[in-house]
Amino acid sequence: MLEKKIKCPTCNNILTVNGNPGDTIIITCPNCDTKGKFSFKETGISSKETSIVPALEIYNVTKTFNGFKAVDNVSFSVRKGEIFGFLGPNGAGKTTTIKAILGLLHADSGRIRINGFDIKEDEIEAKRSIGYLPERVSFYDNLNPLQTLHFFCELQGVDKSVAMDLLKEVGLSDVIDRKVGGFSKGMQQLLGIAQTMIGDIPVYIFDEPMSGLDPRWVKIVRDMIIKLNERGATIMFSSHILSEVQNLCDRVVIINKGKIIAQDSVENLNRYLNIKPRIEILIPGLHGKIPGSIRKIKGILSLDIKEDKLIITCESTFRMNIITEIKNQGFDVKDIQTFEPTLEEAFIKIISRSEEMG
Numbered sequence: 001m002l003e004k005k006i007k008c009p010t011c012n013n014i015l016t017v018n019g020n021p022g023d024t025i026i027i028t029c030p031n032c033d034t035k036g037k038f039s040f041k042e043t044g045i046s047s048k049e050t051s052i053v054p055a056l057e058i059y060n061v062t063k064t065f066n067g068f069k070a071v072d073n074v075s076f077s078v079r080k081g082e083i084f085g086f087l088g089p090n091g092a093g094k095t096t097t098i099k100a101i102l103g104l105l106h107a108d109s110g111r112i113r114i115n116g117f118d119i120k121e122d123e124i125e126a127k128r129s130i131g132y133l134p135e136r137v138s139f140y141d142n143l144n145p146l147q148t149l150h151f152f153c154e155l156q157g158v159d160k161s162v163a164m165d166l167l168k169e170v171g172l173s174d175v176i177d178r179k180v181g182g183f184s185k186g187m188q189q190l191l192g193i194a195q196t197m198i199g200d201i202p203v204y205i206f207d208e209p210m211s212g213l214d215p216r217w218v219k220i221v222r223d224m225i226i227k228l229n230e231r232g233a234t235i236m237f238s239s240h241i242l243s244e245v246q247n248l249c250d251r252v253v254i255i256n257k258g259k260i261i262a263q264d265s266v267e268n269l270n271r272y273l274n275i276k277p278r279i280e281i282l283i284p285g286l287h288g289k290i291p292g293s294i295r296k297i298k299g300i301l302s303l304d305i306k307e308d309k310l311i312i313t314c315e316s317t318f319r320m321n322i323i324t325e326i327k328n329q330g331f332d333v334k335d336i337q338t339f340e341p342t343l344e345e346a347f348i349k350i351i352s353r354s355e356e357m358g
């Protein structure tokens, strides 16, 4: 359990809150009744130092299918120790890039290094350095999950005793007598995660590891990614669940129509795109009209109204002054909610910009 001290943005009252890593809690200030949300960072993510030494290097990779460029001159690198998000709309080229990195399909051109090993010149070492969870996992239908993991332990020369613990960790220990062929998509996905945990592999690529999983199982996958990373592994994963990417990833790369269109940390992407925090203030009686005196308040960048709710964007540093000024003007502020910029907003803005530019 973590303990944090938070300053109320309205009245500066200091509140003490408790929670576990990854928890998001709703807080109401006992002094002024302001409501807000606070997220406890996942352990090991916020304070982690990543190395500038690359675990994955992708240079000018192009892959064409019958004249169609699915991946077009793509370059990026993933630093050792990072959790790295690979984002893009459906059909953008993520799986094709991932398969090219793994040597599962041959790129037309470009160079790829895994953990310093070139996938063509040092193929065996490169492949030994990487663990992979495909978009669609498949196992032998007639084996149960324990037999399946034993099989992979044998392949990798790892003691089979780890198998049962891994099944417990992914929540499959109560179905060890069932055949994997009868598993649901989510159960197969979790078995895939357990399989990738076998052995001590420095670099992992997961292609949509959370897709089709219910929230409880998403949490299991998230915890496994954190655990692997704490063990020292570098992880790159593709996902459409942007909140997970935002919480887990040190940096992200965004691909659209086969081309990389952005590569940075979530914070920097928001900064470059000029996405500002938003405050929503409930003032009963406004009925869709913005009072002139509020329009004049310093620091407001944009102002909108939905019935009795004012929607304001501003720099974080002006947030307190704006709220105080509205109260000083005599408005009956009933509720305040603050929204930090999200990866989803950045993603939508970047994709639509790249579409506009053709």
Ligand SMILES: Nc1ncnc2c1ncn2[C@@H]1O[C@H](COP(=O)(O)OP(=O)(O)OP(=O)(O)O)[C@@H](O)[C@H]1O
Binding pocket: 065, 070, 088, 089, 090, 091, 092, 093, 094, 095, 096, 097, 135
């Ligand atoms: N074997 C193939 N033959 C022909 N076209 C292909 C092949 N594999 C992929 N493509 C095409 O390449 C493009 C990129 O596909 P890819 O599977 O890499 O997208 P993605 O970003 O992984 O999408 P999603 O988010 O839906 O998984 C798509 O237009 C797809 O139809």
Ligand SMILES: [Mg+2]
Binding pocket: 094, 095, 096, 135, 207
């Ligand atoms: Mg894909």
